[in-house]
Amino acid sequence: MLQASYHVRSDARAIEARARAIAVEQSVEMPVAAIDDNFVKSEIVGRVEAIRELADGQFEVRIALSAATVGGDAGQLINMLYGNTSIHDDVVLHDVELPSDLVQMFGGPRHGLDGLRQRVGAAKRPLTCSALKPQGLPAEKLADLAQKFARGGIDYIKDDHGLADQAYSPFAARVEAIAAALAAHGAPVRYVPSLSGDLDSMRAQIAIAIDAGIDTMMVAPMIAGFSNFHRLVREYPGVAFMAHPTMAGAARVAPPLLIGKLFRLLGADAVVFPNHGGRFGYSPETCGRLARAALADWHGLRPAVPVPAGGMTPARVPEMLDFYGADLMLLIGGGLLAARERLTAETAAFVAAVRQYR
């Protein structure tokens, strides 16, 4: 069984009926009294397992759903956990426990924390990352920025998630220019291009990137679709995937579950998320839980690297490392780019702050 837990806004008198309605919506989606099939009644209809008051008017509801309804597909997993219920504004999908065989089937990260450290020759230290932007720049200008980041000693350089396959910087031209610029540099820095479009477009982009010697790429699972992201993970076992949270919605699916647990389940080796105190509203508690979910022991999956981001600056490095520890990739984009002609020096200072941290 899937054990899904929901946070539901309700008054105390109504919560039992509301919990049963969610269990029905997320399973048979019809009046239970009209079901006469015994298998469906005993195995498929969702069951309310527990209701717990969290605060006045706020309840945690745990519902058991049949794992058979997932049919081995990642899109269907999120459909069964939250599909129609996502349309109700009184319910947040809070967490889920999955049977071990389902977790094994999805498989999680192929590379994870250790793999991403090995790629850049890092021991147990935190990793560093920056982002290529703004969009609208031609490939050569992005390659120039990449080279400056590389000279500053950064580990990973990812595309901004807005870089797709636009006329002003087509994917193929961008990858070629940036790969060439970094090859000239020599160090084990990795460029992480952002994949976009339908499954076939993403496959074509992966082929271009692999040809250019790239082994780490970024996907936005909420836009690509869970099933397609998971398909890429299975088709390209040599590629490490960083997951971007764009279109993840605010607090509709709890971020520690969606980004920390589910993106990892599908195979994200690193998960980007908005750090507290930056441009987004996640609380320190949410961020801490998300990072722990990405790293925790969970049915033998490899840990995914937490990548807090979104308005970070070099000044926050010590505080972030105090908060998260060393199993981390620190991503500073705009906060480095704002240094303009001092970009390489500012990158080097960021890298040094991370490496010197004890």
Add this chain to the structure above:
Amino acid sequence: MLQASYHVRSDARAIEARARAIAVEQSVEMPVAAIDDNFVKSEIVGRVEAIRELADGQFEVRIALSAATVGGDAGQLINMLYGNTSIHDDVVLHDVELPSDLVQMFGGPRHGLDGLRQRVGAAKRPLTCSALKPQGLPAEKLADLAQKFARGGIDYIKDDHGLADQAYSPFAARVEAIAAALAAHGAPVRYVPSLSGDLDSMRAQIAIAIDAGIDTMMVAPMIAGFSNFHRLVREYPGVAFMAHPTMAGAARVAPPLLIGKLFRLLGADAVVFPNHGGRFGYSPETCGRLARAALADWHGLRPAVPVPAGGMTPARVPEMLDFYGADLMLLIGGGLLAARERLTAETAAFVAAVRQYR
């Protein structure tokens, strides 16, 4: 330019800065002061065009975004309209106006209202629809239900959106059994199977369905991913697509925009949505706007059929037709299935109520 409008919760003193922040987040995602490229500054950075107070603490913000950032991809369209901003809980994506050439490029429905009427030999009347459920039933039992709906004279019989490719009712076996049952029936009733999985899985399912003589299918764009849904529409011009709103979220993207306008833009011939007064919380105003958006003249696109659903009953037929008019598909699932052994008679009564309505 894309003209995106957002509804933003803010106090009056902060709204101008908040609007500018959204414009930056949805375009260059970095400090504007750090950008020296003239093309990026003049063409790519989002521009706040208007701010209007809707109510105390509630504003409408209109932002112009470059159409070039979309790069012709449907996933990138939603990424540019709402991607990172979806993570903020003070902002709803309310509406968008697109340049005519972008709308033509995406292309909208291939069949739309007229095509779905022609398939079942209906003139200008509302269409009728029901749903096969509960999940967990084997193919033969679903085929038996389909036959009963058909005997009652229904136009369309769709899979419940939870029916995927599960062991208890694999897609191929289900389609074969239901197509055979309806072929025996004779009338122009259409079975609408629900597609699931990654792009290749959906293609394989479409091939199976086409082999069985099926020409109308259902997709969940928020799970399949916008780009993949749009790819299917282009690859299978003979197939009419019904879009299901699962995972659409509550009020994060305004339903008239997401379901009425964007799903139609990508090619949905019919759009299922939760009717007011049923199991979901959309207001009559939201439902009316959604249906009008699906049908409205818009850069020459074919109209998509509005399909209000979610806890509807035959008793509501006259009221719904008063509200929506005749350019409609009425979908009653559980409300018919609850009749159990009287399913055919109840279906016939539903069909008669629709046909007799003046």
